[in-house]
Amino acid sequence: MTAVTLTVNGAERSLEVEPRTLLVHALRDELRLTGTNVGCDSSSCGACTVLVDGQSAKSCTMFAVQADGADITTIEGVADADGTLHPMQQAFHEHHALQCGYCTPGMVMAAISLVEEYPGLDEHGVRHGLEGNLCRCTGYQNIVDAVLAAAGSGGD
Amino acid sequence: MIPAAFDYEVAESAEAAISLLAEHGDDAKLLAGGHSLIPMMRYRLATPSVLVDVGRLDDLRYIRAGNGTVSIGALTRHSELEHSAALAEACPLLASVAALVGDPAVRHRGTLGGTLAHADPASDLPAAVLALGGTIVAQGPGGSREIAASDFFTGYFESVLDADEMITEVRVPADRGGWNYQKFNRRAQDWAIVGVAVAGGGSGVSLVNMGSVPVRASGVEAALAGGASAAEAAAVAADGLEPPEDLNADAEYRSHLARVLTERALNAAGVA
Secondary structure, eight states: OOEEEEEHHHHHHHEOOTTTTTTTHHIIIIOOOSSSOOOSSSSOOOEEEEETTEEEEEEEGBGGGGGGGGGEEEGGGSSSSSSSHHHHHHHHHTTTTOOOSSSSHHHHHHHHHHHHHHHTTTTHHHHTTTTTOOTTTHHHHHHHHHHHHHHHTTTT | OOOOEEEEEEEHHHHHHHHHHHHHGGEEEEEOOTTTTHHHHTTTTOOOEEEEOOOGGHHHHHEEEEEEEEEEETOOOOHHHHHHOOOOHHHHHHHHTTTSSSSSSHHHHBHHHHHHHHHHHOHHHHHHHHHHHHHEEEETTTTEEEHHHHHEETTTTTEOOOTTTTTEEEEEEOOOOOOOOEESSSSOOOSSEEEEEEGGGGGGEEESSSSOEEEHHHHHHHHHHOOHHHHHHHTTEEEEEEEOOOOSSHHHHHHHHHHHHHHHHHHTTTTO
16 A cells, blocks of 8 residues: 545645556545546546546546646545535536536536636637547537636636 | 456656666566556556656757757656747647657657657657657667658557667657648547658658558658659559558558658648
């Protein structure tokens, strides 16, 4: 077992993991942060997207030991403590950018990173930028609308 | 899909990584961004018993342009290539191709040295480095050596790298000549079914997924050098190649794509 210290949603967390433990499993099974979903298990679908040092990463394609010392943000950590939604969450809410909701945590995390990385996104940029996040309800139109709205309102 | 168990070592320097590789031999693998290796480990196509993590070697994350050359540290991530103003100025082909790898989350983790060492003939960046006539710097126990990209790849997922060598730097000539990259796929974020990189106004042309290694389209380059038009040169793009066959495309279709995409890439690069 290997000792790993992560800052998760602002709080320092120490845990002992096997080196082969994937970050998503450390978050879900060890830290009980089950908002991050496992989808394809092969780095294609983006359901497991979290922020590592502020940038989107697929937590199924990263060992927890690689994240030692890193700052991790999951979907549980983006709203304010008083429950006020993050602007991206609010935009998803207002634009009904979800159907079954399974892809939503990963979509929101990927979208937060996307608008930060690419200022001035247009529709094509949003669609291209979210290529790595699959919605099997195929509800992409409202997701794109939500991300464009959040980007326009300075939502990051 | 949980990888087989392995021992994990963090390398504090390239030298430390190389001695760990020398100590563990073929059982050890370097871990950089992990975006090729970890999926292979999850499918148990790769079962290294030791992983040497070089992902923290931030002194190998740099892009330096000067004297007609761009030197890039092996641990430089695709997103850093994509957003580098220096690279966009000195070698726009490489920055542009980096922006087409995978998706943003993949580009935040994947590294240039990693994708070259992985030596997947379907990957984008190895073909770009090949078209540019780049050089790969590998460090081993006995020191460093420079390997021309055209000598580097030897087969599917295989290169001339020894088991105890590590890529430390990649050098490409500054290239403001006509350039383009065509990536053809059917699914978003997928590997290219066929890709074509054009550098230096057609003096360097390479093909993605048209053989067991990234292929330099020397027939196209020679035709252009001899005065052929883009259309005439592109017609020989697939000559002599043995493209792979898979669910996406048979060899005949890949050959067709290589010809069509080469002409498109040449035209976009300003070659009539």
